[in-house]
Amino acid sequence: MLDIRLIREKPDFVSERLATRGGSDEAKIAEVLRVDAERRKIETQLQRLQADRNRLSKEIGAKRSRNEPSEELEVQVRKIGDEIGDLAQRASALDQEQRNLLLEIANLPHESVPIGKDPSGNRVVRSWGEKPQLSDPADHVALGQKLKILDLERAAKLSGSDFICFTGAGARLERALINFMIDLHTREHGYTEISPPFLVRRDCMIGTSQLPKLEAEMYGLEENQLFLVPTAEVPLTNLHRDEILNVADLPRKFVAYTPCFRREAGAAGRETRGIIRVHQFDKVELVKITMPEKSYEELESLTANAERVLQLLGLHYRVVELCTGDLGFGSAKTYDIEVWSPGQNAFLEVSSCSNFEDFQARRMHLRFKDRDGKNRLCHTLNGSGLALPRLFAALIESYQQSDGSVRLPEKLRDYFGAEKIEMTKHE
């Protein structure tokens, strides 16, 4: 959520910056300004009447205590009370309207973000490693079938298309990767491990800005108004919602494993083959809550922390800086980390590291008390560290051997309990 004061004071600047995302929010800006002006007008009238009422009511009290008649005043105040009721209703309706409008206006891109309409405007900022030399690489679906570590047919039987069922060594590999990543981030990168609820209230979803915009993509339980988390970003960032943190406690750094649930209406095709895009997937997520002065520094280190996973696994990847047109709704700046998938012959996004600045913090009233004792909004950041299915796919594709087995990178062997995944007769 943007600061209404910024919109009020620099509407042209805000509109211009929003326009770089493509899709015009200018109408919304004009609308929110209109509502804001009206709201303040009504509130001022309302407050004058309330001041009158307070003053006269005190007089009534004083008169009564002196046993003087007060009926005249009472009649007068009752009349004021009616007007107040009217105005109060209008004021709160306007207030609600203003908030609803603000909730649907995207964040301003950071000034360093390249201007662009669509993904073609993104900029590769670095890459690491090299494509593995494989003559005719099988993709993860074929490998998974042969090795009996992935059973998409039966997953579909259980839950429909675009669900995953890992079996045997596949399930174990998934678990090994989760443990490996969480250990890395807690032991070497200083994150605190959290095991949060997988169901959260609507307020949390609004706080991290999945709602109201993306309601159609979320799974919800209507009867008790809970949502299945689309990412651990939601519970982790909301941990300190409605709190005022001590500056000495910043930055807060959290890591969590959760499943992620998404409707993802997208069409089937090569982009969605196998386990690349599914309705439920596992992810290890990193979240930081920082003071504003430090957030861009923290974005760099967060991205580096996520990259470290791929480096230790020896997987080729690149880091892409998203342009204004490809930026997520709440993000001011985002780096995507894309791992090389020999099977798809393409880079796959396994992490999206973003700085939301105070966009989420304003929605969730997440503040800190600075050294002067002033309350200020925190900045929030998050990034996957990393998303499992695509990592799984890239990993087995990259490390496939000519005999059809998969030789695991060193770092994973202890976690997995073996050096390689081989064909088995039975599952």
Next chain:
RNA sequence: GGUGAGGUGGCUGAGUGGUUGAAAGCAGCGCUUUGCUAAAGCGCCGUGCUCCAAAAGGGCACCGAGGGUUCGAAUCCCUCCCUCACCGCCA
């Protein structure tokens, strides 16, 4: 799920209809005293919104949330949420 008790400022905790935005204590900040530390004394010390070009300074709202009663509600009534305790059920 049932019963009971409760939800007040950073914390503890008073307050059952009128100058209470809220006693008191703790913590915090400033000043004074002081060889250092400690202690003592004095003062300051919630948040949001709004008026004013702005500062200074006003005003309004907020005692879990939302309604209601009343001239006036932290205080009375209703609904909901949450916490705690016990019981039931259960991996």
